[in-house]
Amino acid sequence: MKDSATDTLTAEKMGGLRMTKQRQVVYEVVQEMAMDHPTASEVYAKAKDLMPTISLATVYNCLETLTDAHAITQVNIDREASRFCPNLQPHAHFFCAKCDSVFDVNLHQQANAAEPWNLPQGSLIDEVNVAMRGVCPNCRED
Ligand SMILES: [Zn+2]
Numbered sequence: 001m002k003d004s005a006t007d008t009l010t011a012e013k014m015g016g017l018r019m020t021k022q023r024q025v026v027y028e029v030v031q032e033m034a035m036d037h038p039t040a041s042e043v044y045a046k047a048k049d050l051m052p053t054i055s056l057a058t059v060y061n062c063l064e065t066l067t068d069a070h071a072i073t074q075v076n077i078d079r080e081a082s083r084f085c086p087n088l089q090p091h092a093h094f095f096c097a098k099c100d101s102v103f104d105v106n107l108h109q110q111a112n113a114a115e116p117w118n119l120p121q122g123s124l125i126d127e128v129n130v131a132m133r134g135v136c137p138n139c140r141e142d
């Protein structure tokens, strides 16, 4: 299920970022691989199919620029290569320790991202970055 509004990039959404052809390709690949939360090298492998001349350094650059422009977010799992996620809704990442998959965990409908936390009163959240680690339903053996 995809929200069509998130598919089209507008200049305002990208914080005025100029979409070069390379950035567009890199962004499309991250969107396409959203479920996998690809690393830079995974993005590179796929981007090369669309644009054979693109280099790994360019892919790194584009990912950094897109992250800075808040078009995508960088997901860090300690000691592993950063992964990238185009889902801009507040969500957590669940890491499966067995199959190494990463998936998005959304809030319950209408839930407030600030609610589960004992935040000091008056705090405002700009960004929620929650990582959960465990075993996914596919890997669980009871
Ligand atoms: Zn995500």
Ligand SMILES: [Zn+2]
Pocket: 096, 097, 098, 099, 100, 101, 135, 136, 137, 138, 139
């Ligand atoms: Zn798993």
